[in-house]
Amino acid sequence: xxLKVNGLEFTxxxxxxxxxxxxxxxxxxxxxxxxxxxxxxxxxxxxxxxxLRLRMGTVFLDEENVKDxxxxxxAKHFAYVPQKYEEEPLTVFDAILLGxxxxxxxxxxxxxxxxxxxxxxxxDIEYLALRPxxxxxxxxxxxxxxxxxxxxxxxxxxxxxxxxxxxxKNQLQVMQLVTKAVREHNMAAIVSMHDINLAFRFVDHxxxxxEGRVHLLAPRExxxxxxxxxxxxxxxxxxxxxxxxxxxxxxxxxxGAL
Amino acid sequence: xxxxxxxxxxxxxxxxxxxxxxxxxxxxxxIRKKIFLFGVLFLFLLVLIVxxxxxxxxxxxxxxxxxxxxxxxxxxxxxxxxxxxxxRIVAAIVTGCALGLSGVAMxxxxxxPLASPFTLGVSHGAAFGAAFSIVFLGAGMTAGSTIRMTGVxxxxxxxxxxxxxxxxxxAMIATAVILLLARLKKMSPESIILAGVAMSxxxxxxxxxxxxxxxxxxxxxxxxxxxxxxxxxxxPEIGLLTMVTFAVIVYFVFVRWDxxxxxxxxDTARSLGLDVDRFRLYGMLLAALAASLATALHGVIAxxxxxxxxxxxxxxxxxxxxxxxxxxxxxxxxxLLADTAGRLIVGSGTLPVGVLTSFMGAPLFLYLLIRGLKx
Numbered sequence: 001x002x003l004k005v006n007g008l009e010f011t012x013x014x015x016x017x018x019x020x021x022x023x024x025x026x027x028x029x030x031x032x033x034x035x036x037x038x039x040x041x042x043x044x045x046x047x048x049x050x051x052l053r054l055r056m057g058t059v060f061l062d063e064e065n066v067k068d069x070x071x072x073x074x075a076k077h078f079a080y081v082p083q084k085y086e087e088e089p090l091t092v093f094d095a096i097l098l099g100x101x102x103x104x105x106x107x108x109x110x111x112x113x114x115x116x117x118x119x120x121x122x123x124d125i126e127y128l129a130l131r132p133x134x135x136x137x138x139x140x141x142x143x144x145x146x147x148x149x150x151x152x153x154x155x156x157x158x159x160x161x162x163x164x165x166x167x168x169k170n171q172l173q174v175m176q177l178v179t180k181a182v183r184e185h186n187m188a189a190i191v192s193m194h195d196i197n198l199a200f201r202f203v204d205h206x207x208x209x210x211e212g213r214v215h216l217l218a219p220r221e222x223x224x225x226x227x228x229x230x231x232x233x234x235x236x237x238x239x240x241x242x243x244x245x246x247x248x249x250x251x252x253x254x255x256g257a258l
Numbered sequence: 259x260x261x262x263x264x265x266x267x268x269x270x271x272x273x274x275x276x277x278x279x280x281x282x283x284x285x286x287x288x289i290r291k292k293i294f295l296f297g298v299l300f301l302f303l304l305v306l307i308v309x310x311x312x313x314x315x316x317x318x319x320x321x322x323x324x325x326x327x328x329x330x331x332x333x334x335x336x337x338x339x340x341x342x343x344x345x346r347i348v349a350a351i352v353t354g355c356a357l358g359l360s361g362v363a364m365x366x367x368x369x370x371p372l373a374s375p376f377t378l379g380v381s382h383g384a385a386f387g388a389a390f391s392i393v394f395l396g397a398g399m400t401a402g403s404t405i406r407m408t409g410v411x412x413x414x415x416x417x418x419x420x421x422x423x424x425x426x427x428x429a430m431i432a433t434a435v436i437l438l439l440a441r442l443k444k445m446s447p448e449s450i451i452l453a454g455v456a457m458s459x460x461x462x463x464x465x466x467x468x469x470x471x472x473x474x475x476x477x478x479x480x481x482x483x484x485x486x487x488x489x490x491x492x493x494p495e496i497g498l499l500t501m502v503t504f505a506v507i508v509y510f511v512f513v514r515w516d517x518x519x520x521x522x523x524x525d526t527a528r529s530l531g532l533d534v535d536r537f538r539l540y541g542m543l544l545a546a547l548a549a550s551l552a553t554a555l556h557g558v559i560a561x562x563x564x565x566x567x568x569x570x571x572x573x574x575x576x577x578x579x580x581x582x583x584x585x586x587x588x589x590x591x592x593x594l595l596a597d598t599a600g601r602l603i604v605g606s607g608t609l610p611v612g613v614l615t616s617f618m619g620a621p622l623f624l625y626l627l628i629r630g631l632k633x
Binding site for chain 2 (some may be wrong): 072101
């Protein structure tokens with residue numbers, strides 16, 4: 001499986017949001033999409049599985065043009081985890097079972113139920129199965145939403161800032177869960193993120209957006225302090241602690257910095 | 259990708275094997291509970307039906323009722339049951355179904371817990387359309403041919419299809435405005451309801467204005483529209499309402515997974531393969547259809563479409579696989595209960611059932627507002 005994006009453009013109310021975006025992603029790879037608020041991260045994710053209508057450019061999954069796929073067909077190949085969710089309180093089991101919607105003809109089969117059950121165990125949330133989703137903590141809910149995406153059995157997982165509202169432990173757990181799922185299911189994942197340190201820790205490929213354009217598309221090792229400064233407008237130094245690469249903003253007496 | 263089926267760590271599958279019941283079993287047990295509770299409520303409805311047949315001016319014994327229902331009744335028993343009480347009971351049940359269904363569909367499609375045909379002004383639009391057709395398009399009322407107890411109840415629609423069509427068109431105006439506002443402006447749930455309030459008062463004023471052009475007989479019926487009443491229809495009309503309601507129920511049962519998807523959010527629904535805009539349009543049209551026909555025949559019945567789904571959610575949660583049948587059943591139960599109570603409280607049998615549903619629904623509406631619409 002290979003995802004190829006070419007010349008993707010998106011305009012929102014006459015205002016160009018994405019300009020000439022292109023990249024490739026193979027299965028087993030995770031790509032982080034980084035950029036300031038409003039850089040177009042969410043828009044990019046939503047264009048890939050046609051939550052937003054694509055105006056210009058192409059998205060190919062292997063030989064198939066996403067533009068020509070039916071919505072249901074797309075839902076079997078792409079799963080999307082939104083940044084915000086305000087859901088009606090289903091039980092956790094039902095909420096994950098909803099991920100089987102693209103496959104369900106009339107009613108969920110025992111096969112569907114088994115898949116949901118397996119995912120519950122895999123994400124260690126089986127104890128939540130019959131709890132209503134409005135009684136979950138933020139971290140638990142995020143896992144349920146990811147579990148639903150996994151129930152779609154996608155080839156490409158799109159996650160919009162999955163760690164933004166979580167505490168440190170849950171951030172690590174969710175990212176571990178995503179990397180593990182990608183590895184085991186041989187999927188590809190695109191994750192929009194704000195936390196560069198978290199991205200450095202878990203993600204191999206970086207796509208940095210600046211004013212709707214690709215500023216940098218490179219493996220983690222090639223990201224420099226200058227790139228981060230360009231994209232975020234903040235002076236930083238890159239350091240190494242243990243085996244982890246970390247980013248530290250440095251104080252500067254100009255207005256633009258901290 | 260069947261690899262999802264096998265749990266990753268060995269101890270998990272081990273744990274699953276060692277347990278008496280798997281999660282799927284527990285889950286299916288919870289489903290069976292929901293079905294069982296539905297059966298209990300259905301039984302309660304049956305009991306209520308028998309009770310509603312039995313009580314009233316003309317008291318009937320249980321054996322007498324059974325005899326009459328089976329077709330062996332005497333003359334007066336036949337008339338009381340088949341011409342007076344049964345039409346009213348069936349009308350209450352079907353109208354309650356239609357409104358409960360319409361309410362649950364609108365709440366899900368608009369992702370708005372305050373939505374219902376009444377709170378969005380759809381019912382008022384339908385009432386306006388019906389009144390318009392009666393007074394201006396000659397679909398009016400004549401003194402009924404069936405034997406009824408009081409004069410006002412003896413009114414019948416001359417052209418039920420014309421009234422239905424106009425009611426539907428009136429309901430459509432309100433629905434179209436709501437859909438446009440929801441789509442163009444991304445308004446908050448509360449603002450949508452305010453728009454509904456504006457439209458209900460506009461349509462109500464229109465309905466009152468129409469009365470100035472109406473004859474006495476017509477006025478009598480139009481006035482009753484402001485508070486719904488299930489005593490005005492006869493078998494053919496009830497038959498039409500039943501067929502339409504049933505068809506709409508079938509549609510929403512078919513798309514129950516889509517309703518769950520929409521309730522989870524627009525983006526989520528799209529990424530689950532649903533064409534949200536088209537679904538919302540069709541769904542709202544059909545929900546408005548059921549509500550508008552019920553309103554054309556029985557007037558504006560306040561809050562029932564809001565009440566039934568919320569009671570359903572309290573009982574079994576927000577899964578539309580169950581919430582749809584539950585909302586229908588609870589709507590039917592509530593309306594029959596309210597109508598029967600109204601019949602007993604006021605001896606003459608003319609307390610419009612809409613008054614009672616208002617008393618039940620308005621406090622809930624306020625409660626939902628105070629609670630702050632948290633899902």
